[in-house]
Amino acid sequence: MTPNVRDRADRPSRAAPCHDAIPEISWDRAVRLIGGAEEVALACHVTPDGDALGSMLAVGFVLRSMGKRIVASFGDRHFAVPRLLRFLPGQDMLVPPEEFPPVPGLVITFDASTPERLGLLRDNAARAREVIVVDHHPSNESFGTLGLVDSTAAATAMLAEQLVYRLGGRLDRDIATCLYAGLVTDTGSFRYPSTTPAVHQMAARLVATGLRTDEIARELWDRSPFGYLKVLASALERVRLEDGLVWTYVTRVDRAAYGLPYAELEGIIDIVRRTDEAEVAVVLKEDDHGDWQVSTRSKGAVDVGTVCSVLGGGGHHNAAGYTSHDGVVETMARFRRELAKVRRRSSGAV
Known part of the structure; x- marks a missing residue:
């Protein structure tokens, strides 16, 4: 099942947190930039965790359903998805850094607080015409041309979910799996002080798609060589x-x-x-x-x-x-x- 970006009547916009720290004008500009792009290059921080990779892939699903050409990557010299995250869907969108566009028209970064966190993709992003930064770190350096940054959000996945809705997408099991991995990773499986009512409300929306939370937890925390x-x-x-x-x-x-x-x-x-x-x-x-x-x-x-x-x-x-x-x-x-x-x-x- 893929998100139906045309059926906005089914979009659960009221269920999503508002993230008032990000002005509406910024969300609107992000939607316009994405809507006008034929190709969107996605990047998350090096050695990605569940929040970085999960947020990027979740948005990638929606962009692909909109008919966009998608390139997604992270800038590690030895490009490989961490074993703990290989269960995430959508990894066919990933390419190694050397295949990332050298001069992208539009880049969206996820969970990277500084350009340095993009590793080998830092220069690619610097040459892009537009860079949308989606992040929740208080230490974010406000790089890029447009920031969707909210340090009160428990995870970048919370902002990625909002972007999914604003692009007209709906949650399905694949998108929810990616977002849930980000949410539980950055809240320590709901143990950290950042775990607010909004976090649990988001988790409920994701679980309602039919997730097997026990399987996700086993992949993230209960396996090791x-x-x-x-x-x-x-x-x-x-x-x-x-x-x-x-x-x-x-x-x-x-x-x-x-x-x-x-x-x-x-x-x-x-x-x-x-x-x-x-x-x-x-x-x-x-x-x-x-x-x-x-x-x-x-x-x-x-x-x-x-x-x-x-x-x-x-x-x-x-x-x-x-x-x-x-x-x-x-x-x-x-x-x-x-x-x-x-x-x-x-x-x-x-």
Whole structure:
């Protein structure tokens, strides 16, 4: 079943959140730009999570039903959909970065707070005539020519759903699967403080299409190769607790011993963050190029989004990240310094 973009009488516009942070004039301009384009290039952030890839594919379904030529991608040097997300429908829309239009007419980005988060597609987007940015990160740098950005939205998927409706589309099982993956990913399966009544209302709309939420949950959280357990054991063996901060790291050598792809490391931070004695959790993950991808979490008292923004990344108050080109020792030293500054400001100290 595909969305019927012509039957606007069936469009559940009242059921969708209004997202007042985005002016109506911006939504209207986005619809006009998309309506006037023959080809639309879609891009999400590198190493995509469920919110980035799910939001992009959901909108891609609607655009394709409108008769648009669709090209969708993300700018990783080793282009591959993370194993945990291979259940998402619509992946026939995806192309590797080298097949992305070099000078696109219209680009829509999803869940990317900065141009750098587009990776290899950054220059393509910079050359585009129009760039619509769909995002919910407070650290968004307002790049592009039109921003559909609402930092109060729990997930970019909430904005993608609104765009689906405004383009005249309706939810079907494929679109809902993509949006639900984004919603549960960025709300921690409805456990994070961002889980509002609007989040549950959206979930109800998506589930009403006939989703198997148990199957989606199993794909996202309840599967891993045996090597993950071995790498996790190494990370937990190294874990350190110091002054309300718990942290550890995973090297390329750790992964290579078990043939474990980098994308399989995402869940380690959720185990480390459980530590009762720590307010902030950090996991350093060495990628295939020798850089350290730093994932951070806070239980609420510390704004790790601010810390990561200073260090070249970004995110949310309770969940953020950045890339470090230094070693473990220097990376953690810089993080501690910036963390101390944020703690002093939050406590009112000079």
